[in-house]
Amino acid sequence: MSSQLAIPSKKDSVSAEEWQLRVDLAAAYRLIALHGWDDLIFTHVSARIPGDEHHFLINPYGMMFEEITASSLVRIDQEGNKINPDDFDINPAGFTIHSAIHDVRDDAVCVMHTHTTAGVAVSAQQEGLLALSQQSLFPLASLAYHDYEGVALREDEKARLQRDLGNASFMILRNHGLLTVGGSIPDAFLGMFILQRACEIQIGALAGNRPLTPIPDGIVDTIKQQAAQVTRGMGGNLAWPGLLRKLDRIDASFRQ
Structure with missing residues (x-):
């Protein structure tokens, strides 16, 4: 991939x-x-670079997710300007959403956004995510919603995104998709994995056309403590090394 696009390291x-x-x-x-979970070249994952400059990394617009490499990622500032003018351009809608969150959430090292079928389907359901599975309880413990306003290109939508997200780690963008925030890339990925799986389970359960058994009220209140126990306090870092090994077995070119 990198040799085809000739991206310097x-x-x-x-x-x-x-x-x-x-x-x-x-x-x-x-x-x-x-x-x-990809949507051709659309949707985005961003990561804030440590330092006072408030720069962050985001995907080059036009590259498939299976093509992304470490060197192809674009470093931009809070105004969306490329630090390296030779880099690919970025998706303006991706900049709007991610810059809004990075601007106000110091804990948001990584912001992950997807347009999956199950995620968009749940986002279109009036009741949103339901407490139907163990997986659903982790997002429900820290879940926000943001109403659809069209393609996220308007500067004034940033304030509403920031307000709606608040301190939550999970967000359902109505009629649009899913979003997770993490203190690390592994944490944001694990959050998205769980939220996505919860949405898939919900769509499957509702499609069964049988009476459902919701999880009793109150159990969700214990989930944050239980989550730390399940991951041994390591969060996404517990699964991340194994995920990297899996990628290395398939195609290690992401490291280039």
Whole structure:
């Protein structure tokens, strides 16, 4: 892939910290493609680069998620300007959503957004995500909603995105898709995996046309503590090394 597009390596021109962030973010894009959550070249995952500049990395517009590499990711500032003018352009809608969140959430190292069939289907259902599965309880413990306003290109929508998200880690964008926020790329990915699976289960359960058994009220209140126990306090980092090994077995070019 990288030889076809002739993207020069950035490994020696960025800090070791930024390079590791690039590798992990490229891996997240590949994993989204591997799980079938991609939407051609659309949707986005961003990662904030540490430092006072408030720069973040996002995908180049026009590349399939299965093509993304560490060196192809685009570093931009809070106004959407490319730091390296030779980089690919970015999707303006992706910039609007991600810059809005990175601007106000210091804990948002990674913001992940998808347009999956199950995610959009649940986002269109009036009641949103239902407490029908164990998987649903983790998002329900920290879930926000944002009403659809059209393609996210308007600057004034940022304030409403920020307000609606608040301190939540999960967001359902009505008639649009899913979004997760994480203190690391592995955390955002694990959050998206669980939210996506909860949506798939909900669509499957509703399609069965049989009476449903919702989870009793109150159980959701214990989930945050239980989540820490399940992941041994490591969050997404518990599964991340195994996911990287899986990608390496399939195609390690994301590391380039």
